[in-house]
Each structure stands twice: as structure tokens, then as C-alpha cells.
Amino acid sequence: MTILSGLLLFAMGIMAGIINSAVGSGSLLTLPVLLAIGVPPGVAVRTNTIGMMFASFGSAWGFREETKKELPYLGPLTTASIVGAAAGSLLLLATPSSALDFVIPILIVVALILVIFQQKFVTWFSASHEMNEGGGPVGKPYKRPGLVGAMGLASMYGGFFTAAQGVLYMAIMGVGTGRPFKDVNPVKNFLSMFVNTVAALVYFIAFLFFDAEILWVGVAVLAVGGLIGGLVGSRIAKRLSNTFLKGLIVTVAVYALIRQFI
Numbered sequence: 001m002t003i004l005s006g007l008l009l010f011a012m013g014i015m016a017g018i019i020n021s022a023v024g025s026g027s028l029l030t031l032p033v034l035l036a037i038g039v040p041p042g043v044a045v046r047t048n049t050i051g052m053m054f055a056s057f058g059s060a061w062g063f064r065e066e067t068k069k070e071l072p073y074l075g076p077l078t079t080a081s082i083v084g085a086a087a088g089s090l091l092l093l094a095t096p097s098s099a100l101d102f103v104i105p106i107l108i109v110v111a112l113i114l115v116i117f118q119q120k121f122v123t124w125f126s127a128s129h130e131m132n133e134g135g136g137p138v139g140k141p142y143k144r145p146g147l148v149g150a151m152g153l154a155s156m157y158g159g160f161f162t163a164a165q166g167v168l169y170m171a172i173m174g175v176g177t178g179r180p181f182k183d184v185n186p187v188k189n190f191l192s193m194f195v196n197t198v199a200a201l202v203y204f205i206a207f208l209f210f211d212a213e214i215l216w217v218g219v220a221v222l223a224v225g226g227l228i229g230g231l232v233g234s235r236i237a238k239r240l241s242n243t244f245l246k247g248l249i250v251t252v253a254v255y256a257l258i259r260q261f262i
Contacts, residue, residue, distance in 0.1 A: 002037075005033075005037045006217070009030065009034070009037075009218060009221045009222060009225070010221050010224065012029040012033050013030055013052070013055070013222040013225025014228050014229040015029055015229060016029045016052060016226060016229060017055035017229020020192070021062060021229070021230060022185070025111065025164045026052065026166070027048055027052055027162045027164070027165075028108070028164060030226075031044055031048045031162070031163050032108065034215070035104070039218070041097070041103075042095070042100045042213075043213045043214065043215055045100075045104070045160075045162070046092075046203040046206075047214055047215040047218045047219055047222070048162060048222065049089075049196060049199045049203060050200040050203055050204065051219040051220075051221070051223050051226060052226050053193075053197055053199075053200045053223075053226075054222075054224075054226050054227040054230070055222075055226025055229055055230040056193040056196045058227045058228070058231040058233065059189040059193070059230040060190050060192075062230065063185070063189050067187060067190045070186070073143055074190070076142075077147070077148055080151050080155065081151060081155040084153060084155030084158070085194065085195040085198040086198050086199075088156040088160035088161075088199065089159040089199040090159075091159075091160050092161070104161070107161045107163070108163065110164075111164035112254075116250065141177035141178065142173075142187065144177075146176065147173065147177065150176065151172055154168040154169060154172055155191070158192070158195040159199040162195075162196065166192060170185065
């Protein structure tokens with residue numbers, strides 16, 4: 001990794017931490033940079049997941065007060081997120097590198113569609129489900145079996161491919177609880193921390209015992225940048241427009257896609 005590539009990855013790590021605090025999908029900034037500098041897809045996903053784990057710590061800490069009142073009700077969701085993340089990360093390790101060369105660009109495109117059409121997606125999905133205004137008593141909506149199951153599947157996606165997992169979380173919890181995005185966002189950050197940590201642990205064990213390759217210098221750069229972005233994200237994210245954030249994500253991800261095919 002060159003100095004220029006490292007600086008770019010560091011800058012994207014900060015921005016990704018900020019974006020993850022606000023809405024999620026920050027890995028659509030960092031993962032494409034890793035791919036664009038020539039890191040193989042499987043190695044890039046593992047490197048990105050471990051590095052951005054620190055951003056999730058910062059984001060969860062920044063919203064700790066908002067999450068505290070929901071904690072007694074988050075046991076089922078936390079368990080489903082951990083199990084799903086473990087399954088997804090193991091699936092990534094079991095997927096041949098040749099298959100990842102084909103799958104990862106497709107997943108980036110899917111994640112981009114989720115980001116670009118996030119509000120339309122949520123509006124459509126919400127309209128197809130009856131929701132009680134306000135979502136019911138504090139905490140209780142998070143125990144609904146349908147919500148727990150859907151979040152388990154979303155966490156499996158997150159364990160396999162971290163990009164845009166936050167967008168999925170916001171959509172599912174917004175629909176499943178009937179609450180505004182700003183109310184479910186702290187819980188999204190809390191659960192994302194578990195998903196990223198579990199996936200990172202699986203990849204680290206695979207590195208130690210099964211020779212799974214990880215670009216550790218990339219991990220270090222993302223860890224520092226992501227932690228900074230995650231800690232300050234709850235403040236800075238409020239000053240950045242959604243249009244700017246989406247534009248940055250789309251630009252970087254499209255560039256990475258082009259680099260994948262030339």
C-alpha cells in the first residue's frame with residue numbers, strides 16, 4: 001500500500017465512521033478503496049470488517065445514552081445479530097475466491113441501490129405493513145418475533161458483506177417498530193457493533209489457524225480513521241446533507257466497480 005493509498009483509505013475511514021453513525025453504509029466508501037488499490041475481494045472484505053469494527057465502537061459509544069433505555073429489551077435482537085453475523089462470516093470464508101470475484105461487485109451494486117433509493121424502499125415497505133403509530137411502549141417492539149427474524153437475516157448479510165448493513169437495519173427496524181429513523185438509529189449502531197465484532201473475531205481466528213489473508217496495514221489505517229469518525233460522527237453527521245453523503249458513496253463505489261472490470 002502506497003502512502004497516497006493509505007491517506008485516501010484513512011480519509012474514507014473517517015467519513016465512513018461519520019456516515020455509519022448517521023445512517024449506515026459507510027463501508028461503501030472504504031471497501032471500494034481497498035478493491036481499487038488491488039486488494040482481492042475476500043481479503044478486502046475481511047480487512048474492511050476488522051478495521052471498521054472500531055468505527056462501530058465509536059458510533060455505539062456516541063449514542064450510549066439513547067440506547068440505555070432500550071437495553072433491557074434488546075436481548076433477542078442481540079442474540080439474532082450475533083448468530084447471523086457468525087453464519088455470514090463463516091459463509092464468506094467458505095466461498096471460493098473465484099466466486100467472490102463475481103459476487104462482490106454484484107453486492108456493491110445491490111448496496112448502492114439500497115443507498116440511492118433508501119427512502120423510497122422504506123416508504124414502499126412500510127406501506128405494505130400495518131404499523132401502530134409510535135410503535136408501542138418503549139422497548140417492547142424490539143422483541144417482536146418477525147423483527148428479530150428479519151434482523152437475524154440482515155446480520156447474516158452484514159457478516160458476509162458489511163456494506164449497507166446499516167441501511168437494511170434502519171429499514172427493518174423502522175418498519176418493525178413503527179418508529180422514526182432517529183429513534184432506531186442508536187439501536188442500529190449498538191447492534192452493528194456486535195455484528196462487526198463477531199465477524200472480525202471469526203476472520204481473526206481464520207487468520208491464525210486457517211491462513212485467511214488479511215491486509216493488516218489496511219486494518220490499522222481503517223481502525224484509526226474509523227474510530228475518529230465514529231466518535232465524532234454523532235455531531236458531524238447532523239451538519240452533512242444526505243445528498244452529499246449519498247453522492248460521495250456513489251462516486252467512490254462506482255469508481256471501484258470500474259476498476260474491477262478494467
